[in-house]
Amino acid sequence: MATKLVTERLSAWFGKKQVLKDISIAFEERQVTALVGPSGCGKSTFIRCLNRMHELNPGARVEGKAFLDGIDIYGMDPMDVRRKIGMVFQKPNPFPNMSISDNVVAGIKLSGEKSKADLDAIVERTLKSVGLYDEVKDDLRRSGASLSGGQQQRLCIARALAMEPEVILMDEPTSALDPASTSRIEDLIRKLKSEITVIIITHNVGQAARISDKTAFLYLGELIEYNDTKEFFESPKSPITERYITGRFG
Amino acid sequence: MNKKSIFFKDSAFKYLVGGSSLIVVAFFVMIFVMLAVRSYPSMANDPLMIFGSTWDVNSGLYGGIPAILGTLASSAIAVALAVPISLGMSVFFTEYAPRRVRAALSIVIDMLATIPSVIFGIWGLWIVAPLVKTYVQDPIVGSIGFIPLFSGPAYGLSLFLASLVLTFMIVPIISSLTISLLSTTPVELREAMISLGATRWEVVRHVALPFSKLGIFASIILALGRALGETMAVTMVIGNSFIWPFSSISLFSPASTITSKIASELYEAVDVLHVSSLVELGLILLVITLLVNSSARLVITRISRRNASG
Ligand SMILES: Nc1ncnc2c1ncn2[C@@H]1O[C@H](COP(=O)(O)OP(=O)(O)OP(=O)(O)O)[C@@H](O)[C@H]1O
Ligand SMILES: [Mg+2]
Numbered sequence: 170m171a172t173k174l175v176t177e178r179l180s181a182w183f184g185k186k187q188v189l190k191d192i193s194i195a196f197e198e199r200q201v202t203a204l205v206g207p208s209g210c211g212k213s214t215f216i217r218c219l220n221r222m223h224e225l226n227p228g229a230r231v232e233g234k235a236f237l238d239g240i241d242i243y244g245m246d247p248m249d250v251r252r253k254i255g256m257v258f259q260k261p262n263p264f265p266n267m268s269i270s271d272n273v274v275a276g277i278k279l280s281g282e283k284s285k286a287d288l289d290a291i292v293e294r295t296l297k298s299v300g301l302y303d304e305v306k307d308d309l310r311r312s313g314a315s316l317s318g319g320q321q322q323r324l325c326i327a328r329a330l331a332m333e334p335e336v337i338l339m340d341e342p343t344s345a346l347d348p349a350s351t352s353r354i355e356d357l358i359r360k361l362k363s364e365i366t367v368i369i370i371t372h373n374v375g376q377a378a379r380i381s382d383k384t385a386f387l388y389l390g391e392l393i394e395y396n397d398t399k400e401f402f403e404s405p406k407s408p409i410t411e412r413y414i415t416g417r418f419g
Numbered sequence: 420m421n422k423k424s425i426f427f428k429d430s431a432f433k434y435l436v437g438g439s440s441l442i443v444v445a446f447f448v449m450i451f452v453m454l455a456v457r458s459y460p461s462m463a464n465d466p467l468m469i470f471g472s473t474w475d476v477n478s479g480l481y482g483g484i485p486a487i488l489g490t491l492a493s494s495a496i497a498v499a500l501a502v503p504i505s506l507g508m509s510v511f512f513t514e515y516a517p518r519r520v521r522a523a524l525s526i527v528i529d530m531l532a533t534i535p536s537v538i539f540g541i542w543g544l545w546i547v548a549p550l551v552k553t554y555v556q557d558p559i560v561g562s563i564g565f566i567p568l569f570s571g572p573a574y575g576l577s578l579f580l581a582s583l584v585l586t587f588m589i590v591p592i593i594s595s596l597t598i599s600l601l602s603t604t605p606v607e608l609r610e611a612m613i614s615l616g617a618t619r620w621e622v623v624r625h626v627a628l629p630f631s632k633l634g635i636f637a638s639i640i641l642a643l644g645r646a647l648g649e650t651m652a653v654t655m656v657i658g659n660s661f662i663w664p665f666s667s668i669s670l671f672s673p674a675s676t677i678t679s680k681i682a683s684e685l686y687e688a689v690d691v692l693h694v695s696s697l698v699e700l701g702l703i704l705l706v707i708t709l710l711v712n713s714s715a716r717l718v719i720t721r722i723s724r725r726n727a728s729g
Binding site for chain 1: 518605607608610611612613614615616617618621625626629630
């Protein structure tokens with residue numbers, strides 16, 4: 170299996186406070202990797218270093234290396250990085266001033282002119298791939314904000330997928346959703362990995378076990394353990410990992 | 420707390436709100452009635468006279484069109500100049516300026532908004548007028564003065580100068596509101612756009628500005644209202660002449676507005692017709708501002724309803 174995304178001794182700071190310490194990890198191509206760890210351990214910060222969003226915070230700093238297909242992410246144009254590495258956020262955030270279809274192609278429209286027919290085709294294809302098309306096809310001009318929470322999150326995934334990213338980062342994409350919407354999105358994630366490398370943060374250990382191929386455990390800004398998901402849960406090597414997955418943890 | 424006391428509080432609040440809005444409405448009606456009564460002599464004498472083109476106290480002619488057009492033109496020019504300046508400034512402050520600069524400038528803008536208009540008038544008269552004459556009016560009149568809109572002679576006091584002073588007075592109004600709107604754009608929406616590979620400008624254009632557009636529109640209407648009703652500064656710099664627009668259409672010609680007319684003539688008017696014509700102009704100004712505000716309200720409710728229903 171090829172590696173897609175690699176970090177070497179990646180560290181990150183908010184001002185003087187170091188929140189990531191020398192993280193070295195290799196993400197496999199077309200696999201789902203789950204990132205788990207207690208609240209505040211640096212999961213969000215870590216994936217935001219991967220698409221260069223961490224540096225947008227005032228006073229934020231990154232050290233170490235990150236490579237996408239062997240190319241230094243921190244040597245690339247950040248806009249290019251973000252086009253190749255998409256992101257889905259914890260809280261569904263469709264653009265309220267845009268229709269459903271405009272939301273889907275919001276990113277595409279930035280990167281150059283496309284014909285109406287092309288855009289319509291992209292809207293239909295991506296909405297179908299997230300299983301939203303049948304629910305909204307009667308009125309694609311409706312505001313994206315008029316959808317339910319679960320539908321909004323699938324719309325946001327569609328918006329990211331429309332860019333045809335190579336990697337997609339998901340920061341607790343189901344934590345604000347009901348169980349039914351959650352399981353739809355879990356199905357979707359399993360399906361996605363035939364084409365895309367998925368890195369997903371989750372607080373739900375069961376979710377990590379259900380959908381991921383590999384699991385990484387972060388604790389206090391350090392990578393404690395990284396293994397095939399099955400191994401990770403059946404025979405954790407570190408006692409801290411074991412305490413975390415058995416739920417004896419804050 | 421039991422049900423009864425909640426109910427009591429609720430209804431007491433209702434009466435309070437109802438009562439105070441009633442007072443406001445009554446006050447408004449009172450002003451309207453006062454203006455109508457006081458302008459009655461002129462309306463009774465000749466209802467169409469106020470829409471004439473000549474205002475000549477000695478021959479008893481009170482045509483208000485030049486003042487009405489002067490009010491509309493100076494406000495329109497001021498808004499047309501102020502909107503791009505304010506939007507550009509606000510976008511620069513919120514999106515591009517370093518944090519410290521941002522804080523300092525927003526204080527400066529808020530301070531500008533509190534400067535009394537008579538100070539703006541003095542500043543316009545002493546500082547802006549000579550500068551504008553030397554660096555704007557004279558060169559333009561000298562080069563493209565054959566176009567009636569820019570023809571000479573360039574006096575110091577003019578419609579253009581008044582519009583310019585008004586511009587400076589309303590830029591802080593639009594900017595300070597726009598800045599606070601832009602800076603309250605939800606971070607998650609900005610980040611969503613950034614994560615799609617958007618540049619800073621694209622985030623402004625596709626997220627921050629659309630998010631704020633209703634509020635920006637409202638601030639522009641507020642500014643327009645201020646410009647329409649502004650009296651002191653305009654009276655000091657517009658020249659109060661009825662040359663514009665019938666003898667000369669030039670922006671550089673002295674002109675008048677409803678407010679400058681009333682402010683400079685009411686205290687010395689003795690003729691009943693003169694006084695009531697001035698009051699009638701005031702009534703017209705009130706109607707104009709009401710129309711502007713209510714049509715803005717209409718637009719805002721339309722747009723927000725459309726956004727809400729999708
Ligand atoms: N904008 C910020 N400024 C300063 N410190 C921050 C900021 N955002 C996060 N931190 C700190 O960085 C550390 C890591 O935060 P991060 O959000 O990456 O954790 P997380 O693992 O994603 O937590 P959670 O599971 O609660 O989302 C925390 O200690 C947090 O307090
Ligand atoms: Mg987080």
